[in-house]
Amino acid sequence: MSTAKALRQPASLRIMSGTFLALWCLIAAFPIAWITVMSFKSPVDAFDANPLNVIFGPATRADGSGWSILEIVLGLAVIWVTARMTVRRVPPLVASYSPGGFVALGWVVAAVLVALGFVLVFFGVLPLVTDLLGPLVGPLGRDIIGATTEHYQTVWIERGFIDNFKNSLIVTTGVVTISLTVGTLAGYGLARSGSTLAFWILIIALIFRSLPHSVLVAGYLPVFINSAEWLAPILGENAPTLYGKPAAVIAVLVAINQPFTIWMLRSFFANIPADLDEAARVDGCSHFKAFRLVIMPVMWPGVITTGLFSFLLAYNDFLVTSLLLDASNQTMVPAIAGMFNRETTTTDQVVAVAAAVSITAPLFLLVMVFQRQIVSGLTAGAVKG
């Protein structure tokens, strides 16, 4: 067809477009890739001005820690097999072993098992195998890239990052579960009611969404710090000080997240034809029963997407968690801020880099697994307006 021919792009345009795309991919991935490389090097190498020294780490290798070709190949093989197994084998296993209605729980168990198995093989079995094989393969067993995991050990064990990780886990789990439970009900109600009241609720939610979080925290702080006093008449002697408690932060983050959650879920529910629940209502279901039996089975894509964004909000938050949590309950992101405040030596800096990479790794996995859901979530609000 002539139009198709005319629409074909000249080579120069195609090359330009390809170059720009490649450049963008480089810019997008470079900072993250680079700090990942830095986190495995000794401080001298990590902050070297010569990029080749950062990548190959001569000073790190001189210290006696590095990876040989054998180790790199085996390591990559383990990662590849894990990824492949996760994609191919796990979904049917989860589907067949989890009891009806608990598929989500089955996924959580599967994720934990895969992560545990990976850590066990990668950090437990692999070093033994390479130690055994190393001397047998000659030059392949010699270190070629200087790399060390000591900064990760410092962060996770000596600096107690594992506690921060647990706190992050508590806060994110709480926020995701509660905001989805509350938000799903509200989103469904708002999508199915065409009343002016529903419209105004959405508008107010929109205004709430735009508020700076520091404004809200300024409102909570005095109340939370003095909560033991004003809760005493209700709860008596055991009235808790809300300041510093994960539960208080969960409630705050759920509320902050609520406007976004209900907007997003509403647009997902609006896509589910109303005929579906009307048919159930004609058959004699109440609204709640129709919601539970008819809507819940088809709403999971929307709920998973919204859940991802709730998770991101809770996981990435710095402002609320750093102001409302005390030192013993701190999550990962404010903890790293404390880490670089006192950094003086370059070793401390590389330790902070390792902590940053540790925080980013789960997000990386999240994008890998849920890329489609994230994209659909980003476009859901926009395309329908």
Add this chain to the structure above:
Amino acid sequence: MKPKVFAAFVGPSIFMMLLFIAFPLVSVFWNSFTVTQPIYETVEVESCTAGFLEQTCTTEMETRPVLNEAGEITRQTEFVGFQTYRNVLEMGRFWEAVQDRSWTALQNIDFWKALRFTLMFTLVTLPLVLGFGLAIALVINNASQRIKGPVIFLSLLPFIITPVIGALSINWLFRGDGILTALLEWWLEQDLALFAQAWTIELMMMFYRVWHVAPFAAIVFYAGLQTVNQDSLESALIDGANRWQRLRLIIIPHLAPLLIFVAMIHLMDTYRVFEEVVGFRAEGYVISLQWLTYDFLTPDQAGNRSISRASASAMLTMIGIAILLVPLLKRTWRDHKGSH
């Protein structure tokens, strides 16, 4: 849906929002007009030291907080009107600076410094995000089907990363003799100190923000590009429109609602700029409005938080939000009326 059923569905969500968003707003509003501080009393204290033959005694006036029966410091809340606002805005120094026509003096006042940076940051990054977002969307759309998935995966990384960590990772590339500073020095053949003055830090912050938000814009626009009407593209082609004209006259008008959507979201989000100041450790040079509130809320060396100042600065920040929201609300209202 009956009102009662509607209330049952929506109730918990409304309750959470009222308790944790509406109530703090009221409380911030109230706190910004009041000051809570310990009550002090001045007492005469006679202190004696043992001396030769007789004691040397001195009497001094000492100011100390009043304690209640439980031994705690008594505090009292006082209505001060707009005094806290005046303290935050530092109107005296502001007028002085205006009369001297001294920009530097104005930029030494925290609030005005923060306001200047916040507005500039918002307005400079907006066209960059829209432009880069559109460019990335066009080239992704242009790429072959096979590489689209991996490219979108890479593009999502800057968007998904924790803002503080993202800012830090850019920071580490430049900090000291970081890899990019070394590259720039080699290219420009001169020594650079990127963290020694405000404007270079601001440039890095803007670079970070565009890097962080452009993927979001790109993905929204990319989704929009999938729905461009192929027939109108073809008829434009027959009418002799070249590539640039087709982009300008058909594709961009088609994307206009999405451009407005991304612009609104971006304005709201950049106006709240905060994490960059933390990630780049820029507080000595560059601060933003939200960082100012955060700073008031952080305990000082004596462990006191300036709640009323934080409230006043928070209220002042919200004026900007209100201005930003008006066009958005107008548009939503029009859509709502149009749909009925």
